Amino acid sequence: MNFLRAAVRRVVGLFVGDWLQSAIVLVIIAAGWFGVSRFGAPALVVLVALLAGQLVWFARADGRPGSSPR
Amino acid sequence: MGQQLFIFGAAFLGSTVESIEALTIVLAVGLTRGWREPLLGTGAALVLLAALVLAFGQLIVTTIPDSVLKLVVGTLLLLFGLRWLHVAVLRSAGVLAMHDEEHAYSHAVSQLGEATSRRDWVGFVLALKGVFLEGLEVVFIVIAVGGTGHGFPAAIVGGILAAIVVAATGLVVRRPLARVPENTLKYGVGVILTSLGTFWAAEGMGASWPLDFVSIIGLVVVYFAASRVAIALIRRPALA
Numbered sequence: 183m184n185f186l187r188a189a190v191r192r193v194v195g196l197f198v199g200d201w202l203q204s205a206i207v208l209v210i211i212a213a214g215w216f217g218v219s220r221f222g223a224p225a226l227v228v229l230v231a232l233l234a235g236q237l238v239w240f241a242r243a244d245g246r247p248g249s250s251p252r
Numbered sequence: 253m254g255q256q257l258f259i260f261g262a263a264f265l266g267s268t269v270e271s272i273e274a275l276t277i278v279l280a281v282g283l284t285r286g287w288r289e290p291l292l293g294t295g296a297a298l299v300l301l302a303a304l305v306l307a308f309g310q311l312i313v314t315t316i317p318d319s320v321l322k323l324v325v326g327t328l329l330l331l332f333g334l335r336w337l338h339v340a341v342l343r344s345a346g347v348l349a350m351h352d353e354e355h356a357y358s359h360a361v362s363q364l365g366e367a368t369s370r371r372d373w374v375g376f377v378l379a380l381k382g383v384f385l386e387g388l389e390v391v392f393i394v395i396a397v398g399g400t401g402h403g404f405p406a407a408i409v410g411g412i413l414a415a416i417v418v419a420a421t422g423l424v425v426r427r428p429l430a431r432v433p434e435n436t437l438k439y440g441v442g443v444i445l446t447s448l449g450t451f452w453a454a455e456g457m458g459a460s461w462p463l464d465f466v467s468i469i470g471l472v473v474v475y476f477a478a479s480r481v482a483i484a485l486i487r488r489p490a491l492a
Contacts, residue, residue, distance in 0.1 A: 185377075185381055188381070188385060189384070189385060192388055192389075193388060196335070196388070196389060196392055197331040197332055198331070198335075199335050199339070203334075207330065207334060208327070211453055214453075214454065214457060215323075215457045218454065218458060219457070219458060222459070223459060223460060223461075223462065225459070226454055226459055226461070229450070229454065230450060230471065230474055233330070233334075233446075233475075234475060234477075234478035235478070237341070237475070237479065237482060238478050238481055241338060241341045241342065241485070242482065242486055244338075244347065245342065245345055245347045245482075245485070245486025245488075246486075
């Protein structure tokens with residue numbers, strides 16, 4: 183049972199460290215899907231910029247003194 | 253050809269990182285409690301992992317439509333890559349301590365006693381659990397990278413080759429591979445997997461990238477630049 187629990191925890195942990203960050207990435211993907219269907223390739227630039235931006239944002243949040251990185 | 257090489261490289265590098273961590277566990281158990289059961293546990297874990305790759309790999313490639321597969325696996329790959337990249341950024345900036353195989357090895361050894369019976373189930377289970385859990389990430393990388401890009405053989409060869417190279421090196425040196433720049437590898441693989449995930453997720457949305465597969469190089473540049481900006485913004489004196 184412990185083994186199964188550890189395996190499930192490991193599988194979830196592959197994709198989720200911080201639930202908020204994962205949720206934001208999914209929202210960006212959903213918005214990107216909408217943007218791509220509406221505006222085509224130019225929406226890709228915004229999609230990539232948002233994904234790169236959230237990387238910097240969450241790294242900054244975890245890098246603040248006193249924060250506890252996940 | 254370029255795409256297959258890229259898939260092979262991503263699978264090989266990603267699998268190398270995880271294989272090194274699995275090797276540390278097997279070495280700690282084997283050198284402390286004897287080799288027979290840890291090697292059996294490792295073999296059992298490898299069989300389980302191979303079954304997972306074959307079962308899930310075939311299932312998703314043959315039953316899921318291409319666009320859905322790209323969107324779903326691309327998104328998962330993006331989340332997976334971003335997680336590695338996030339940790340790599342925090343380590344490079346000195347916010348998190350670098351992963352240290354010597355330390356992981358000493359910690360594992362300190363928790364183990366010597367085998368007291370002829371059949372050492374503890375050694376078997378520890379090796380099985382360690383290799384299986386570390387190997388789950390290898391399985392995901394191989395399935396995601398190989399299945400989505402129609403490069404299963406290249407991804408499987410990359411994953412297997414990485415495990416063989418790491419195991420052979422471990423056999424020769426009989427110590428944890430602490431000198432392999434594992435953190436740098438993880439950083440590089442994080443950037444590559446994040447780029448591949450973005451590329452495939454967008455293709456799954458119906459987008460066509462300019463220059464097709466070559467645009468992944470552009471994505472690599474963007475994510476690497478973003479990670480350097482993040483590191484510069486939060487840099488602290490290095491942790492031990």
